[in-house]
Amino acid sequence: MRFEVLSKEDMNALSRELSRAGIMNRKVEEVSHETAHYILIRGRYGEIFKNAEEIEPVEEILQNLGKAYDKLIMPLGLGEEISEEEFLSELEVERLILLTALIEANAAEENNGRIKLLKKPKLEDLIIELRFPVEELEEYLDILEEKFDVKMLSEVSMVKNYYVDVLEVDRELIEQALEVAEEYATEESYVEAMFIGIARSILAETILNLAEKYRRKDELIKALLEGEPVAVEGENERIYVYFDEDAIESFLKELQSLGYIKVKGNRIWA
Numbered sequence: 001m002r003f004e005v006l007s008k009e010d011m012n013a014l015s016r017e018l019s020r021a022g023i024m025n026r027k028v029e030e031v032s033h034e035t036a037h038y039i040l041i042r043g044r045y046g047e048i049f050k051n052a053e054e055i056e057p058v059e060e061i062l063q064n065l066g067k068a069y070d071k072l073i074m075p076l077g078l079g080e081e082i083s084e085e086e087f088l089s090e091l092e093v094e095r096l097i098l099l100t101a102l103i104e105a106n107a108a109e110e111n112n113g114r115i116k117l118l119k120k121p122k123l124e125d126l127i128i129e130l131r132f133p134v135e136e137l138e139e140y141l142d143i144l145e146e147k148f149d150v151k152m153l154s155e156v157s158m159v160k161n162y163y164v165d166v167l168e169v170d171r172e173l174i175e176q177a178l179e180v181a182e183e184y185a186t187e188e189s190y191v192e193a194m195f196i197g198i199a200r201s202i203l204a205e206t207i208l209n210l211a212e213k214y215r216r217k218d219e220l221i222k223a224l225l226e227g228e229p230v231a232v233e234g235e236n237e238r239i240y241v242y243f244d245e246d247a248i249e250s251f252l253k254e255l256q257s258l259g260y261i262k263v264k265g266n267r268i269w270a
Contacts, residue, residue, distance in 0.1 A: 001174070001197040002028075003164045003181045004189035011162040014184040018166065023177050024258075028163040037134045038153040039144065045101075046124030051147040055140050057132055064094040069123045072098070076117045084113045101126040163189075166197070169204035169258065199241045202232050204255060211261055211270035218266055221248050 018025045052058040102108035107119040174197040214220040229240040262269045
């Protein structure tokens with residue numbers, strides 16, 4: 001089972017604590033790639049507004065832009081200032097779009113955390129750039145291409161990820177590993193690791209029990225497949241473990257490397 005942590009320091013610390021507790025583990029560093037695709041619409045607010053009818057995501061963001069303009073810009077006189085914190089306080093993407101448009105139009109300047117209004121252009125005249133995840137506008141693609149000069153934007157992010165793999169299948173050691181990892185692991189990876197750890201221990205116990213009865217590997221695998229899924233019931237939940245023959249072959253090799261079984265040819269010993 002695998003725990004993801006947020007830094008190399010946490011990876012090293014978690015690995016050390018697991019090792020001190022006698023829990024076999026290994027550190028893993030990987031670079032992952034994340035891709036995101038967007039549709040860009042750029043133009044004057046008034047023109048975009050005129051052509052946005054029946055395109056709900058575009059209409060919504062334009063309406064919110066209008067509200068932000070009325071709330072933040074209309075009350076300001078020329079030369080007056082507003083703090084950047086107040087301008088962007090509600091974390092609405094429309095406020096950032098508005099600020100960017102004002103700065104590009106030389107209607108506002110940003111300095112030392114303050115935004116100063118230099119001119120007060122009409123909202124209809126501001127050149128804005130709207131960005132939408134492709135999936136938000138997927139159903140409107142044909143009409144978008146008719147009404148707007150849309151562009152596609154793709155972003156690829158390379159991220160370094162840090163993990164600690166726990167190599168145990170013994171239920172007590174897995175429970176101990178979960179206790180240690182709770183302080184370090186991300187919540188999502190912790191929950192996933194908990195279920196994977198339970199599944200591995202259930203499968204290992206089932207194999208070891210069957211290995212007392214079956215001395216031939218092919219017979220043991222056949223018995224496992226016939227009994228799939230392996231299930232365990234808790235007080236308020238039930239867990240099913242599914243597998244195929246290739247997965248069992250790999251798991252048998254892992255159990256052998258951990259010293260739980262010995263496999264030679266088609267013979268197996270527990």
